[in-house]
Amino acid sequence: VSENPSxxxxxxxxxxxxxxxxxxAVMKKTKGRxxxxxxKEMLKGMADVPH
Structure with a gap:
């Protein structure tokens, strides 16, 4: 997220x-691990947090 905020x-x-x-992007960064x-669930949870 910090590398792709937009x-x-x-x-x-x-x-x-x-x-x-x-x-x-996460899969690429972690080499598929x-x-x-x-x-996906973690990113969805992060999106629900007010910014």
Whole structure:
């Protein structure tokens, strides 16, 4: 999220494709070791927190 704040903000505004981009970025950064489902849920939780 810190590396792609504008994309995260797009997701917060309702653009689902932005969420998929962020999950992909995490998967790339972790070389595929992260659980994509858990990453997605974590990002959704972060989006629910007021900024």
């Amino acid at each position: 994309v995260f903000e797009e997701y917060r505004q309702g653009k689902e494709r932005a969420l998929n981009f962020l999950v992909g 992260a659980d994509a489902g858990k990453v």
